[in-house]
Amino acid sequence: MxxxxxxxxxxxxxxxxxxxxxxxxxxxxxxxxxxxxxxxxxxxxxxxxxxxxxxxxxxxxxxxxxxxxxxxxxxxxxxxxxxxxxxxxxxxxxxxxxxxxxxxxxxxxxxxxxxxxxxxxxxxxxxxxxxxxxxxxxxxxxxxxxxxxxxxxxxxxxxxxxxxxxxxxxxxxxxxxxxxxxxxxxxxxxxAPPPPAPSDARTTGVRLLLELLGHDEALVTVDDGRARLSRIRLSRRHSEIVALLAATPGGLTGDELAVLLYEEDGGTSTLRAELNRLRGLLGDELLASRPYRLTAPVTGDWLAVEAQLAAGDLRAAMQGYGGPVLPRSTAPGIVALRERLAASVRQALLRSGTPELMSAWTRSGWGRDDYEMWLAQRSAVPATSPMRALVEGQLARLDAELG
CATH class of the missing domain: 3.30.450.40 (GAF domain)
Structure with a gap:
């Protein structure tokens, strides 16, 4: 700098x-x-x-x-x-x-x-x-x-x-x-032109938008298909349930959902109660059972990042990556989802050799101690760049902290 x-x-x-x-x-x-x-x-x-x-x-x-x-x-x-x-x-x-x-x-x-x-x-x-x-x-x-x-x-x-x-x-x-x-x-x-009139209540084109990246509690936007939007902040447990169902469009049985949700066995009756409360928030028509599934099309910030990575658009993926998926969740299924996405983004960054994109990672709370990323950034930054001193300083800090 x-x-x-x-x-x-x-x-x-x-x-x-x-x-x-x-x-x-x-x-x-x-x-x-x-x-x-x-x-x-x-x-x-x-x-x-x-x-x-x-x-x-x-x-x-x-x-x-x-x-x-x-x-x-x-x-x-x-x-x-x-x-x-x-x-x-x-x-x-x-x-x-x-x-x-x-x-x-x-x-x-x-x-x-x-x-x-x-x-x-x-x-x-x-x-x-x-x-x-x-x-x-x-x-x-x-x-x-x-x-x-x-x-x-x-x-x-x-x-x-x-x-x-x-x-x-x-x-x-x-x-x-x-x-x-x-x-x-x-x-x-x-x-904007008015949307076409639906033939019945179940063909209104309802959509769900989930925001999970960097949020401990999911933000859900419900689009009713008539240009009316409602926004809901879910509890941490409801956030985990919605995220797991969104990641499994075909649905999950109660037992499958419990395995992904709880760190220890049990909790089936608690899960049923949570699902009933969630249905009350979202509406009966949006959360089905046997298997449990979301009935409306789902878009999500983490899904967009995955798609951008698949398309090779790392810059857009980094712009959309607002942090780990539900960072404080310890639900096994969420931990796996979070680690998989973070690893994909990180590996793409390491392969890219693009200093400003690496810098976005190392400036973040989740990437500031990523020694390998700082090393890769040092290799990518020209010796004459004003960024070189910052990168060297951070590597020296980590060397001291890590012994």
Whole structure:
């Protein structure tokens, strides 16, 4: 990491972004952002993008305010390419000097820490002020950004950003950007075609989305097939049951489920009681018996990671890997599921030789003491990289701790 990174009071999320930027090979003195879409391609990308339907609304509710305060409003796609950049002619000329123009890409792996790139990397709103930018050329600017998602599928569509001077560094800026993004999502939902009317209650197209990675208690989103979503946080035991049933679409007998659920024999009557309570939470129609199974199609964060690994898309898999499956569970079936996925991700990382992806693992709570990964990262990082000192320091720490 650059010596500049040692300045006091750097926020943890910014420090992590600096590490990702350095690991990706971005240099502090690097110039303009790369242009990844030339004008003819840019025009076609904008016309085909879902955010084109709400850009006029965003320009009306946010763009005018931004122009009045000498800033620019930008709308990027999910890859970090700026599709629209709006502002006064003078402000646009100033932004052009740092390459903040339509068609440029502001993924932090290409241009270092910035609000649109940080929002894409973390999936959360981001504020990056002057000296928090990784590249020195951008440090006279501040920016605030938030993701925009498809309201029906939750798919990331892009990022809304406001970039300007010191006047932006107030809480009202992020509130304004956040409100505009939510307004855009509401408008996208309003424009969506209505789902076809079901023929009966059992053909409504109900779907379950399970989030298990990094969560001690599963988050379950029930989509009723009519664009209405309900969200439930399950107890740890119910989380384990749902995860095991989701991992076995054909279903499990009571005895099979008990073996995967309990560390010791017994618990059959307790399991029946737990299943009855779970059925009360999910609904009779979603949890069947003989064998026990989930009756709705299931999507899950760990399933997405498995699919991305199978497809060879390690970058997407690492972005989706929010931590081990139900990390505190000791249920034998969950332990096996957790270890299998973690081992698959880890081996893919070791084979990849990609420093920034390895860095994402070693920065995490579950990977910070992974000696073999630190060694692989040292081999992959050039001797001249500012990341080399960090990697060597962590290996020295582990050598001391491990004796």
């Amino acid at each position: 650059s010596p500049d990174a040692a300045r006091p009071h750097m926020r943890a999320e910014v420090a992590a972004s600096w590490e990702r930027s350095a690991a990706a090979g971005v240099e502090v003195g690097q110039g303009d952002a790369p242009i990844t879409l030339e004008t003819p391609d840019l025009r076609g990308r904008r016309e085909a993008h879902p955010l084109a339907r709400v850009f006029p609304l965003l320009d009306d509710v946010l763009g005018r305010e931004v122009r009045d305060c000498g800033a620019v409003m930008a709308l990027a796609d999910a890859e970090g390419t700026l599709l629209w950049v709006c502002g006064t002619p003078e402000t646009l000329r100033q932004a052009e000097r740092i390459g903040f123009v339509e068609g440029s890409n502001w993924d932090e792996r290409l241009v270092g820490t910035n609000a649109p790139g940080l929002a894409l990397a973390t999936g959360r709103e981001a504020l990056v002020t002057r000296e928090e930018h990784f590249r020195s050329a951008v440090r006279s600017w501040s920016c605030a950004a938030t993701p925009i998602h498809d309201p029906l599928t939750s798919r990331l569509l892009g990022v809304l950003d406001v970039t300007g001077g010191d006047a932006l560094v107030v809480p009202q800026t992020m509130a304004m950007v956040r409100a505009a993004a939510r307004l855009a999502e509401a408008e996208l939902a309003r424009q």
